[in-house]
Amino acid sequence: MSHDPQNEVSPKTIEQVYRPMTRRTFLKGAAASMVGVAGLMAALKPLLELDSGAITLDELLQKHYRQLTPEDLRRIMDNLAAKAEKEHGVRPTLRDLKPLDGVEFGYALNLTRCIGCRKCAHACLAENNQSRANPDDIEMSYIRVLELDKGAINLETSNVYYNPETVPQPDKYYMPVQCHQCRQAPCTKVCPVQATWQEKDGIVVVDYNWCIGCRYCMAACPYDARRFNYQKPTIAKEQINPNQTYLSNRIRPKGVVEKCTFCLHRTRDGKYPACLEVCPTGARVFGNLLDPDSEINYILKNKRVYILKEDVGTQPRFYYFFDK
Amino acid sequence: MRDYLTFLFRVWRLSFQGSWKFYAWMSVLTVVALIGLHAWARQFVDGLQTTGMTNQVSWGAYIANFTFLVGVAAAAVMLVIPAYIYKKEHMHEVVLFGELLAIAVIVMCLLFVTVDLGRPDRFHHMIPPFGIFNFPGSILSWDVIVLNGYLLLNLHIAGYLLYCRYRHQKPTKKFYIPFVFLSIAWAVSIHTVTAFLYVGLAGRSYWHHPLVPSRFLASAFVAGPALMILTFQIIRRVTNYFIGDQPIFTLRMIMTVAMIINMFLLACELFTEFYSPTQHAAAAHYLYFGLHGYSGLVPWIWTAIVLDVIGLTLLITPASRRILWLNVACITCFVGIWIEKGMGLIIPGFVPSPLGQIVEYLPTLNETLVCLGIWAFGLLMFSWMLHVAIPIMNGSLRDRPELAAQIN
Amino acid sequence: MIKFAQYSLRLALAVAISAGVWWLCQVSSAGEAQSIQITEPLPPANLPVVEKPPAEQPPVGLPTDTHLDKTPPRATKGLDLVKLGWTYNCMECHKLLKARWNYDRPMVEHKDIRLDHGNNRFCLNCHHPTNRNAWVDYDGAEIAQANVVQLCAKCHGTTYRDWNAGVHGRQNGHWDEAKGDKTKLRCIQCHDPHSPKFQAMKPLPPLTYPSRAAGADAAHAPHIP
Numbered sequence: 001m002s003h004d005p006q007n008e009v010s011p012k013t014i015e016q017v018y019r020p021m022t023r024r025t026f027l028k029g030a031a032a033s034m035v036g037v038a039g040l041m042a043a044l045k046p047l048l049e050l051d052s053g054a055i056t057l058d059e060l061l062q063k064h065y066r067q068l069t070p071e072d073l074r075r076i077m078d079n080l081a082a083k084a085e086k087e088h089g090v091r092p093t094l095r096d097l098k099p100l101d102g103v104e105f106g107y108a109l110n111l112t113r114c115i116g117c118r119k120c121a122h123a124c125l126a127e128n129n130q131s132r133a134n135p136d137d138i139e140m141s142y143i144r145v146l147e148l149d150k151g152a153i154n155l156e157t158s159n160v161y162y163n164p165e166t167v168p169q170p171d172k173y174y175m176p177v178q179c180h181q182c183r184q185a186p187c188t189k190v191c192p193v194q195a196t197w198q199e200k201d202g203i204v205v206v207d208y209n210w211c212i213g214c215r216y217c218m219a220a221c222p223y224d225a226r227r228f229n230y231q232k233p234t235i236a237k238e239q240i241n242p243n244q245t246y247l248s249n250r251i252r253p254k255g256v257v258e259k260c261t262f263c264l265h266r267t268r269d270g271k272y273p274a275c276l277e278v279c280p281t282g283a284r285v286f287g288n289l290l291d292p293d294s295e296i297n298y299i300l301k302n303k304r305v306y307i308l309k310e311d312v313g314t315q316p317r318f319y320y321f322f323d324k
Numbered sequence: 325m326r327d328y329l330t331f332l333f334r335v336w337r338l339s340f341q342g343s344w345k346f347y348a349w350m351s352v353l354t355v356v357a358l359i360g361l362h363a364w365a366r367q368f369v370d371g372l373q374t375t376g377m378t379n380q381v382s383w384g385a386y387i388a389n390f391t392f393l394v395g396v397a398a399a400a401v402m403l404v405i406p407a408y409i410y411k412k413e414h415m416h417e418v419v420l421f422g423e424l425l426a427i428a429v430i431v432m433c434l435l436f437v438t439v440d441l442g443r444p445d446r447f448h449h450m451i452p453p454f455g456i457f458n459f460p461g462s463i464l465s466w467d468v469i470v471l472n473g474y475l476l477l478n479l480h481i482a483g484y485l486l487y488c489r490y491r492h493q494k495p496t497k498k499f500y501i502p503f504v505f506l507s508i509a510w511a512v513s514i515h516t517v518t519a520f521l522y523v524g525l526a527g528r529s530y531w532h533h534p535l536v537p538s539r540f541l542a543s544a545f546v547a548g549p550a551l552m553i554l555t556f557q558i559i560r561r562v563t564n565y566f567i568g569d570q571p572i573f574t575l576r577m578i579m580t581v582a583m584i585i586n587m588f589l590l591a592c593e594l595f596t597e598f599y600s601p602t603q604h605a606a607a608a609h610y611l612y613f614g615l616h617g618y619s620g621l622v623p624w625i626w627t628a629i630v631l632d633v634i635g636l637t638l639l640i641t642p643a644s645r646r647i648l649w650l651n652v653a654c655i656t657c658f659v660g661i662w663i664e665k666g667m668g669l670i671i672p673g674f675v676p677s678p679l680g681q682i683v684e685y686l687p688t689l690n691e692t693l694v695c696l697g698i699w700a701f702g703l704l705m706f707s708w709m710l711h712v713a714i715p716i717m718n719g720s721l722r723d724r725p726e727l728a729a730q731i732n
Numbered sequence: 733m734i735k736f737a738q739y740s741l742r743l744a745l746a747v748a749i750s751a752g753v754w755w756l757c758q759v760s761s762a763g764e765a766q767s768i769q770i771t772e773p774l775p776p777a778n779l780p781v782v783e784k785p786p787a788e789q790p791p792v793g794l795p796t797d798t799h800l801d802k803t804p805p806r807a808t809k810g811l812d813l814v815k816l817g818w819t820y821n822c823m824e825c826h827k828l829l830k831a832r833w834n835y836d837r838p839m840v841e842h843k844d845i846r847l848d849h850g851n852n853r854f855c856l857n858c859h860h861p862t863n864r865n866a867w868v869d870y871d872g873a874e875i876a877q878a879n880v881v882q883l884c885a886k887c888h889g890t891t892y893r894d895w896n897a898g899v900h901g902r903q904n905g906h907w908d909e910a911k912g913d914k915t916k917l918r919c920i921q922c923h924d925p926h927s928p929k930f931q932a933m934k935p936l937p938p939l940t941y942p943s944r945a946a947g948a949d950a951a952h953a954p955h956i957p
Contacts (some may be wrong), residue, residue, distance in 0.1 A: 011720065014338075017338045042362070047365050140379075190461075192459070193449040193456055210449060221527060222528075271911075294901075376946060379944070
């Protein structure tokens with residue numbers, strides 16, 4: 001067994017190892033190294049196509065949002081605004097809005113009223129500066145409207161591509177799904193770098209400058225509420241909403257995860273989220289869970305509420321309710 | 325210290341010495357690895373749009389290969405346990421190869437995770453003090469610790485033993501035996517923690533299943549030894565390092581038992597999924613039979629099942645006492661489990677999506693090239709380590725040349 | 733071309749009606765002009781939401797919500813008459829044209845009105861019998877036209893309760909009223925009172941199938957179970 005003339009490492013080979021390096025072997029080695037380096041350079045050639053501003057030292061050294069001083073954050077936001085202006089031709093009003101004291105946001109959606117018109121999904125896009133391949137592309141909208149068969153709440157047979165002449169169809173009902181801002185959010189738990197976390201007012205946010213793009217949070221989300229920037233976001237100048245905050249709808253970098261923030265750039269200003277503003281049936285109700293007189297608390301006290309995937313234990317702040 | 329530097333220098337010199345076959349093999353692997361690197365550079369510039377992944381199927385071939393390879397790395401323990409706990413002499417001759425395999429495979433795992441990142445330039449966010457490490461909350465942070473820990477353990481054990489062999493010293497027990505035992509527990513932990521990555525996600529019913537970690541270990545202890553058996557025969561063929569039949573047949577026994585357990589657990593899983601028609605079985609339906617007219621994974625999984633069954637049949641019958649049939653069993657088991665754990669475990673977790681949407685997944689060419697590149701790089705590392713280790717193991721590379729064994 | 737012809741016809745008709753109404757008013761104003769009570773210049777029932785006063789505009793530098801379509805869902809009717817200066821003073825005609833209590837459809841004008849409101853079958857269940865510029869309450873008292881919500885609440889008590897609580901019908905503006913206005917749409921901005929069932933509409937375009945997904949070309953309208 002052991003006698004094999006084709007032995008891969010022969011004694012002669014070994015002998016060479018002991019000898020000091022000759023000029024010839026050195027030159028041979030040098031030539032081989034050159035070939036190797038050339039191969040490596042050729043392999044890495046696409047890196048030359050990187051935009052000059054794609055990776056900046058500033059960004060590499062930037063700290064996590066929650067460790068930034070207000071001055072640092074101001075400077076970073078100025079840089080981001082300048083970058084947006086350079087790349088997209090619109091200078092956004094980039095702000096940082098902190099959670100309000102005594103406010104915890106809650107959202108309720110009336111399944112009796114929703115007719116599945118998708119105005120919310122499109123308003124979400126108009127508001128939040130998501131990337132889109134073409135003007136009609138709503139893939140990245142944070143809201144997916146499911147069409148369900150009457151007689152069950154069976155998501156497995158739901159359809160998001162429905163497109164009849166008119167809605168509602170007589171044998172269907174509709175269920176828009178977006179981030180539920182869970183109290184026990186699986187997405188924030190699994191993030192290896194704490195790039196996503198829950199704020200005091202209950203909104204789960206992402207620091208787009210900290211996310212490493214591992215997409216574990218997307219796997220963890222039971223509501224399919226997170227989107228990933230598979231490419232550098234494309235968005236036409238006229239589609240940009242310049243009212244932006246650092247943690248919500250600013251134009252995202254490539255390779256990071258994003259999600260619904262209940263439009264915190266609006267709601268922390270006291271306004272309603274965009275999806276609510278356009279809902280033709282008034283199926284959407286938004287308010288402060290800590291205010292006993294708020295509309296959302298009226299629903300929790302007086303209506304029959306349904307929690308999507310309650311068995312998963314996420315304890316959402318998003319409720320579905322029924323009218324009749 | 326000087327001695328150690330000489331050692332490193334000689335290892336380095338040896339790395340570039342060899343027959344033309346060695347050169348050819350290494351060159352091919354290098355070229356494939358460079359092609360993979362090129363594909364990754366393209367992905368780095370263009371973003372993950374170069375892959376087949378979508379918002380619905382947000383993990384694909386990279387994570388599938390990662391999961392499978394963690395198992396292969398963990399399986400090195402199947403050489404360590406017989407050697408160190410059951411004191412089987414014949415396993416001591418080969419245990420080092422298991423550790424070297426673990427090193428190469430863990431590096432592959434780390435590469436597969438890295439190429440999956442959307443922002444590899446922010447890798448340092450995971451490393452304190454530059455970053456924030458979400459420990460112990462995130463299972464992924466556990467995984468980073470156990471994988472790197474396992475890599476260090478094996479580097480230490482293998483490196484120490486090889487250096488002692490080179491110096492012709494008897495290894496000092498206290499310098500490696502504690503690490504060997506630690507590595508046994510650690511090997512189990514790497515695959516268990518990797519399984520917990522998936523099992524912990526309550527929102528994905530296909531993964532949220534207590535059998536998954538056990539199945540992970542069982543299938544890993546088939547695929548790992550299968551690869552080892554094939555490697556041993558290559559070592560026997562191309563070098564003069566003596567490996568008897570005994571280690572191979574010990575591994576065959578391990579494979580057989582593990583495969584029986586694996587198939588039993590698979591049967592349990594199938595029964596649970598299909599006996600009661602729950603909505604949670606939708607992913608299994610999609611995987612095995614297709615759902616609503618979508619059946620992208622059906623050919624994959626049935627190929628895997630057929631390969632697994634062939635492998636199991638060969639292993640439990642006397643046929644595999646012949647090396648040829650044993651090799652066939654090794655190959656079918658290895659490929660079968662690769663499919664089962666990759667396309668068969670990761671992708672159905674995303675199809676249908678939690679909202680019932682069906683988006684299918686197939687790796688793109690660029691993605692496949694990256695995968696091939698990493699596999700080539702892993703093989704390159706493993707080949708190199710064997711190339712260097714074997715002359716040390718058989719005593720032909722020594723600190724004092726005059727003492728070197730003149731084999732061949 | 734046809735559209736233009738239709739429009740001119742309508743214009744001519746409207747002018748003729750207006751002239752007729754003006755003439756009628758002139759003729760009859762001598763007698764009972766004092767009995768018509770018009771409390772305020774009444775807005776058309778379906779005006780868009782009132783613009784916010786300047787003080788409550790968003791902070792300087794921030795845009796208004798022009799990118800969001802907040803128009804009330806009910807399609808505006810009778811716009812042509814409004815353009816022609818129609819004052820919504822219904823008594824201009826109805827002083828003469830009186831309706832009987834059990835009429836369920838208009839006899840002369842408004843022939844496009846089909847009353848499809850469940851058990852609520854008669855015009856004068858809602859319209860005041862003598863003052864057509866007002867609604868009628870249970871006891872025959874007038875409800876001002878602007879207070880249409882009070883009229884609907886006569887029957888739809890639970891809906892009115894929910895509307896009052898802010899959970900039926902759309903609200904716009906600010907959830908936090910310390911920071912700005914909250915506007916509520918009124919009943920008839922979404923529902924046509926003569927046919928109050930919410931109208932079906934064309935849905936906006938569906939989610940696009942991810943272009944990178946396997947089989948994206950073949951399956952552009954996928955998964956209809």
